[in-house]
Amino acid sequence: MTEEEKLKRFNALIEQDEKIEPKDWMPDAYRKTVLRQMTQHAHSEVIGMQPEGNWVLRAPTLRAKKILLAKIQDEGGHGLYLYSAAETLGMDRSEMIQQLHEGKAKYSQIFNYPTLNWADIGAIGWLVDGAAIVNQVSLQRTSYGPYSRAMVRICKEESFHQRQGYEIMATMMNGTEAQKEMAQDAMNRWWWPSLMMFGPSDKDSWHTQESMQWKIKRASNDDLRQKFIDKTVDQAYVIGLTVPDKDLKFNETSKHWEIGAINWDEFWNVVKGNGLCNHKRIAHHIKYHNEGQWVRQAVLAYSEKINAMQSATSL
Amino acid sequence: MENKNDQLPLWEVFIQKGGSPFKHEGSIHASDKNMALQNARDIYTRRGEGRLIWVVPSSSIAATTVEEEAEFFDPADDKIYRHPTFYKMPEGAKNI
Ligand SMILES: [Fe+2]
Ligand SMILES: [Fe+2]
Numbered sequence: 524m525t526e527e528e529k530l531k532r533f534n535a536l537i538e539q540d541e542k543i544e545p546k547d548w549m550p551d552a553y554r555k556t557v558l559r560q561m562t563q564h565a566h567s568e569v570i571g572m573q574p575e576g577n578w579v580l581r582a583p584t585l586r587a588k589k590i591l592l593a594k595i596q597d598e599g600g601h602g603l604y605l606y607s608a609a610e611t612l613g614m615d616r617s618e619m620i621q622q623l624h625e626g627k628a629k630y631s632q633i634f635n636y637p638t639l640n641w642a643d644i645g646a647i648g649w650l651v652d653g654a655a656i657v658n659q660v661s662l663q664r665t666s667y668g669p670y671s672r673a674m675v676r677i678c679k680e681e682s683f684h685q686r687q688g689y690e691i692m693a694t695m696m697n698g699t700e701a702q703k704e705m706a707q708d709a710m711n712r713w714w715w716p717s718l719m720m721f722g723p724s725d726k727d728s729w730h731t732q733e734s735m736q737w738k739i740k741r742a743s744n745d746d747l748r749q750k751f752i753d754k755t756v757d758q759a760y761v762i763g764l765t766v767p768d769k770d771l772k773f774n775e776t777s778k779h780w781e782i783g784a785i786n787w788d789e790f791w792n793v794v795k796g797n798g799l800c801n802h803k804r805i806a807h808h809i810k811y812h813n814e815g816q817w818v819r820q821a822v823l824a825y826s827e828k829i830n831a832m833q834s835a836t837s838l
Numbered sequence: 839m840e841n842k843n844d845q846l847p848l849w850e851v852f853i854q855k856g857g858s859p860f861k862h863e864g865s866i867h868a869s870d871k872n873m874a875l876q877n878a879r880d881i882y883t884r885r886g887e888g889r890l891i892w893v894v895p896s897s898s899i900a901a902t903t904v905e906e907e908a909e910f911f912d913p914a915d916d917k918i919y920r921h922p923t924f925y926k927m928p929e930g931a932k933n934i
Contacts, residue, residue, distance in 0.1 A: 547902075588913060595879075600881050604881070610865065615845065616845045617844055816844065819844055822846065822869035822870070823846065825869065825870070
């Protein structure tokens with residue numbers, strides 16, 4: 524097949540909503556974009572365990588602690604599904620980790636905010652996972668096969684994450700004045716960063732158009748954000764939380780909630796590395812990755828020894 | 839860089855549920871078969887997604903390639919008589 528025929532076949536697959544598989548021919552820019560998106564997504568799942576891990580030892584009940592541990596374990600699993608999907612494009616996982624450590628690969632800006640009180644764990648599950656679900660449900664239809672399959676698996680596991688978070692918020696809103704204040708405080712701090720998770724507005728997002736054309740992304744940042752807002756504003760009202768946006772209003776004609784202006788300066792500032800926890804998150808990852816080095820060496824030495832013994836006895 | 843190429847070997851994971859055939863679920867890293875089985879269990883069956891697991895070193899898998907695809911599968915392409923729809927049924931005969 525000539526290059527031109529290969530491109531034609533690729534475009535036809537995309538056109539027919541078929542999946543692109545690892546060994547299929549694909550344009551370099553497609554490979555690069557999918558790889559960047561998958562590794563960024565994988566890193567987000569893994570780094571996202573840190574703000575929640577901060578509360579495991581201080582969870583208010585044994586029930587809450589077990590739930591939080593199970594959720595964090597799921598997030599680690601999500602990271603691994605996504606790393607393994609990214610590996611299908613031939614990149615070594617060591618290289619992915621190295622890019623993360625060197626700041627060449629990004630992760631979601633949301634995980635650079637601190638978790639200050641227990642209600643933050645509620646707010647993360649409800650808002651952060653809630654936003655992630657809206658995005659991931661849409662990505663189940665992404666054109667790259669391994670990415671799409673990882674998303675299907677992840678979506679099955681996510682709904683409990685959002686529910687347990689909402690349950691924490693609802694419980695606190697039913698509690699003492701101090702607990703209500705904590706819940707509202709968490710809402711005030713996490714609402715806007717959660718809206719920023721969908722990325723820049725469509726008119727400022729230069730990645731979006733190409734990604735949509737190749738069906739890597741299946742919905743625009745603004746459409747996904749709106750979906751999340753409509754769903755979540757109602758949930759806030761149900762439990763008595765105030766959405767920290769004085770311009771928020773319901774548009775009777777469009778039937779959508781309209782929000783005030785998002786502070787994109789804050790978003791870019793955090794993306795560029797100046798959030799409250801950027802340094803801490805990466806330093807933590809590097810520390811434990813390096814401290815695990817001797818374990819990896821030891822298990823490899825052990826398996827070599829066992830293999831040598833087995834081949835000796837089978838002679 | 840300190841952390842270059844320090845990942846454990848790659849394994850492919852296949853899981854069976856109910857009476858269905860084993861299905862490829864993804865991959866994991868592990869130093870030996872026992873660790874591969876345990877990691878596969880922890881990553882792919884946290885909610886009862888199956889009770890039988892196979893793990894295979896990725897390097898041991900032989901696979902067809904896209905370049906050879908046409909030639910490799912060619913023998914089956916012109917044998918339409920392998921399909922029931924190839925055959926004419928006499929008028930009035932019901933399903934056999
Ligand atoms: Fe996740
Ligand atoms: Fe989650």
